[in-house]
Amino acid sequence: MTSRILETASGSVRFDDDTTHVMGVINLSPESKNTDTIAHSVDEARAMAGRYREAGATFIDLGAQSSHFDNPELAAEEEVGRLLPVLEALVAGRHLVSVDTWKPEVARAAIDAGAAIVNDTGGSKDDMVAAVAGAQIGLVAMYLEGRSPLDVGAMRFSDAKGADMRQHLSSQLDRLTSAGVAFPITDPGIGISYRSDYAAYTRQQVSVIRSLDLLRALGPPVLVPVPRKAEPARVAAFIALSLEHRADIIRVHDVEVACDLVDLFGRSA
Secondary structure: OOOEEEEEOOEEEEEOOOOOEEEEEEEOOOOOOOHHHEOOOHHHHHHHHHHHHHHOOOEEEEEOOOOOOOOOOOOHHHHHHHHHHHHHHHHHOOOEEEEEEOOHHHHHHHHHOOOOEEEEOOOOOHHHHHHHOOOOOEEEEEOOOEEEOOEEOOOOOOOOHHHHHHHHHHHHHHHHHHHOOOEEEEEOOOOOOOOOOHHHHHHHHHHHHOOHHHHHOOOOOEEEEOOOOOOHHHHHHHHHHHHHOOOOEEEEOOHHHHHHHHHHOOOOO
8 A cells, every 4th residue: 555644634644564553442332232342421531542642543433322132222422422522622632532333424423523534334335425425524425245344144254354345445435535535444344243153253353354355456545444353462462463454444442552572473563
């Protein structure tokens, strides 16, 4: 990948072959299963974001709607209500904020409030692309087998999953470029909770990360959503594997561990 720069109202970020940026997760959904990254107030979110930045994270990823299939879907208005006070506070604090959503109404509100990236977990539907097109921000195009993260079955496993994802995301990128999306980012979607056998899905996640060169060859930066596992050693292994295969962004809940490994691998921004 040649060097690319994401220019936003909140600042600019350079992407190149030698750097991996850390994106730290803050959950604004009290029903989230990742309880240690839930912020229950603006002050808690501000403090958490400050710790992430001090550790070395480039981005904050805010999510106000849990993406686990066990949880209910919020109305867009409720999601925006949870999101905006925190987003506005973090933007005021000069944080580069990504907003995790699959609802175009939420994306539009996030763009107006100064988000740097819309992390679209809905598979780049036409209405989401239209909401983001023309805005000077990044848009994450994620591979998804389902209508939304809450409406998924078991993933279709394959020894050629990386190639399948590349073909799908290549078509998505053509759509995004034609629509006027300023800065696309690809995501293999391995952070989604599919209704799959745990061990088999874990092996497929490893296989996909080992195939990142196929996605990097498409041109845009590649974001790897590091799967949250019950076993801390596996989380560290996923981070290390993502770094070895030159992910441009790693979205993580374990920010301090991730930043330490980024430094160890010599991929700090």
